[in-house]
Amino acid sequence: DVKVTQSSRYLVKRTGEKVFLECVQDMDHENMFWYRQDPGLGLRLIYFSYDVKMKEKGDIPEGYSVSREKKERFSLILESASTNQTSMYLCATAGGGLLAKNIQYFGAGTRLSVL
């Protein structure tokens, strides 16, 4: 079974704080993704990474950055948290290969509240 672990289930931070969300996978997957989920908006891709130290912007990268120093770990960074970044954050991974790359496996999510 694929295991995707997000370091925190719930986080409360103050406006302006730097926030780190961590994600670790145990399946040696090449591809890792960060999404946010908001009511009525579905899942929106923030950033993704297809290899160590490689990153690509998704659909809503503004206000976020990422780090992938090791294959199993993908971090999402909010440089200066704002209230509009209050959301559920979901990490996902996918393997390589023609079909495997399409199936993403998700962590349990981190519910972040920025006050």
Place this chain on the structure above:
Amino acid sequence: DQQVKQNSPSLSVQEGRISILNCDYTNSMFDYFLWYKKYPAEGPTFLISISSIKDKNEDGRFTVFLNKSAKHLSLHIVPSQPGDSAVYFCAASRGGSQGNLIFGKGTKLSVKP
């Protein structure tokens, strides 16, 4: 603009009956489609998928149908069970080597006992 649309935010079905969840897409270059199920306070879990070269894929109580000419896919759940109550997301693969997905906004399914 929304490339993957789930036009019904919610659906209520009686236990034992069929649930049909619909999804429309706009980009004919999408080559792979997936359905995910999500319970509250959990991450989405992969349910079933279909390649664009097929028109049907079945897995137990779940069947996905793809109509490429109409750019429409649907998920059928037969028979529906109360444990199926969740939010269902339709997703399409943008292609390329990373397999990025575009998700619809989701449909909340409630199965009444």
